[in-house]
Amino acid sequence: MPEGHTVHRLARTLTELFSGERVRVSSPQGRFAAGAAVLDGAMLVTAEAWGKQLFVGFTAGDPLGSESRWLRVHLGLYGAWTFAGDGSADVVHAIGAPRRRIGERDSSPPASDGPSSGPWVPAAPRGAVRLRLLAAHAVADLTGPTACEVLTPQEKAAVEARLGPDPIRPDGGRRSQDAARDAFVSRVRRSRVTVGQQLMDQAVIAGVGNIYRAEALFRARVDPLRPGREVPADALAGTWDDLVVLMRDGATTGRIVTTRPEHRGGGAPTHGEGRRRTRQNTDGDPAAVPADEAFYVYHRDGSPCRVCGAPVLLEGLAGRNLFWCGTCQV
DNA sequence: GCTGCATGATGAG
DNA sequence: TCATCCTGCAGCA
Numbered sequence: 001m002p003e004g005h006t007v008h009r010l011a012r013t014l015t016e017l018f019s020g021e022r023v024r025v026s027s028p029q030g031r032f033a034a035g036a037a038v039l040d041g042a043m044l045v046t047a048e049a050w051g052k053q054l055f056v057g058f059t060a061g062d063p064l065g066s067e068s069r070w071l072r073v074h075l076g077l078y079g080a081w082t083f084a085g086d087g088s089a090d091v092v093h094a095i096g097a098p099r100r101r102i103g104e105r106d107s108s109p110p111a112s113d114g115p116s117s118g119p120w121v122p123a124a125p126r127g128a129v130r131l132r133l134l135a136a137h138a139v140a141d142l143t144g145p146t147a148c149e150v151l152t153p154q155e156k157a158a159v160e161a162r163l164g165p166d167p168i169r170p171d172g173g174r175r176s177q178d179a180a181r182d183a184f185v186s187r188v189r190r191s192r193v194t195v196g197q198q199l200m201d202q203a204v205i206a207g208v209g210n211i212y213r214a215e216a217l218f219r220a221r222v223d224p225l226r227p228g229r230e231v232p233a234d235a236l237a238g239t240w241d242d243l244v245v246l247m248r249d250g251a252t253t254g255r256i257v258t259t260r261p262e263h264r265g266g267g268a269p270t271h272g273e274g275r276r277r278t279r280q281n282t283d284g285d286p287a288a289v290p291a292d293e294a295f296y297v298y299h300r301d302g303s304p305c306r307v308c309g310a311p312v313l314l315e316g317l318a319g320r321n322l323f324w325c326g327t328c329q330v
Numbered sequence: 331g332c333t334g335c336a337t338g339a340t341g342a343g
Numbered sequence: 344t345c346a347t348c349c350t351g352c353a354g355c356a
Contacts, residue, residue: 003337031349052338076338078350128350144350146338202339209337256337298337319344320338 002075004207005250007049008168010081012251014047014056014133014140017083021135022062028125028132028141035150036131039063039071044133050173051166051206055156070156073131076146085138086120166206167244168251173206177244185236188228195231196224197318205240207247211298214323215258216243218296223329224322257294263306264293297323 002010025039042058045068049055056071058064073079122139125132131142142148151159164187165172165180172180184205188198198204199213208216217224220239222231250256296306301314301323310327 006337074338076349077336078338080350130349146340146349200338211337213337321336 002052002079003209003212003247003250003256004049004051004166004168005247005256006254007052007054007075007207008251009254011047011049011054013081013083014044014054017085017138017140018044018133018135019046020044024132024134026132026134028129032130032148035071035148038150039069042069044135049166049207050160050169051163051202052209053159053163053206055151067152070151070153071131072147072149072151072156072159073142073145074147076144078143079145080143082126082141082143083138084122088137163202163206164204167240167247168207172244181237181240184240185233188231188236189233190229192227192229194225194317195222195228195236196322196324198228199224200318200320205243208243210320211256211295212243212247212250214298215256215296216246218325218329219258221329223326224317224324255289255294257289259289259293259296259306263296264289297325299323 020043022041022043024041025036027033027036039058041063045057045059047054047056052074054073056073058069058071060066060068120137122134125141127143129141129143130145130148133140165174165183171177174180174183187204188195191198196213196217199208199217200210216239219242220235222235222239246258297312300312302311304310305312305325305328308325308327310325313324313326315322
């Protein structure tokens with residue numbers, strides 16, 4: 001599922017592909033027909049993310065009236081975007097749940113025969129496409145979103161007002177990085193709701209999902225079942241700072257990798273150049289870290305903790321699976 | 331072919 | 344706390 005890093009990545013991709021373009025907006029599946037009709041033919045200005053919320057801005061004028069509009073998309077558990085293009089833009093991939101299909105070049109005919117092969121024709125939408133954005137050189141299809149609606153700027157502001165700070169946004173979306181961190185720390189400590197639950201609350205911190213929750217609390221050695229007000233402020237501040245690094249890395253690479261090099265490589269001991277790496281996510285090559293070594297606890301229930309060897313625990317918490325190490329996290 | 335799950339959020343009870 | 348919505352895919356038969 002798309003956690004915040006994926007949504008930020010999507011915003012960048014949409015901006016790259018469509019900003020400054022007039023786009024045809026349609027709803028092949030039909031469920032967004034009315035909204036699509038409002039936006040069809042408008043100029044797309046930019047796309048941005050706040051936590052898991054994606055906002056795509058369209059300029060006032062022409063088909064729209066005197067007011068600009070924002071398309072708000074939330075992918076939920078299953079939503080996904082699929083991109084294709086004529087190859088003039090370097091971005092042809094899909095991002096989203098349940099599986100990334102990065103690198104899939106479904107529609108684009110090989111650009112091998114050059115510009116003489118005539119105008120690019122996008123492939124027919126595949127599956128239940130709620131929304132299609134089409135410009136001269138690229139197409140984006142959206143399937144399975146939890147939310148897809150057209151908002152006024154005021155309505156967009158109202159949505160944002162309900163969201164907590166977002167570690168990926170500059171300054172966390174607050175006045176400063178310190179203000180964002182403080183807001184997060186004090187909010188968590190104001191409540192006796194477990195810190196594990198609060199990390200999934202988008203009003204507390206925006207963009208964190210089940211993976212980042214599990215991994216960040218493990219790295220901070222904090223027991224997810226601890227009431228928020230009992231977690232030391234400096235542990236929470238450290239968690240925020242850690243998430244800033246982890247999630248920005250995720251947004252850059254498209255992959256979540258939280259393990260430190262010294263905790264990977266179950267078999268072969270790392271040596272040589274691999275040893276001194278301190279970054280988590282890739283060092284430029286996401287494939288460098290095998291998928292089964294990317295996490296400390298997420299989806300590793302029953303397997304030995306990478307640090308202490310105790311079996312990773314799994315429990316249902318507020319309807320979601322919670323993974324943690326009962327020995328390392330206290 | 332069918333079933334159950336998934337990195338979410340919401341609304342009713 | 345539960346049911347519900349959105350969709351695709353892995354894992355079965």
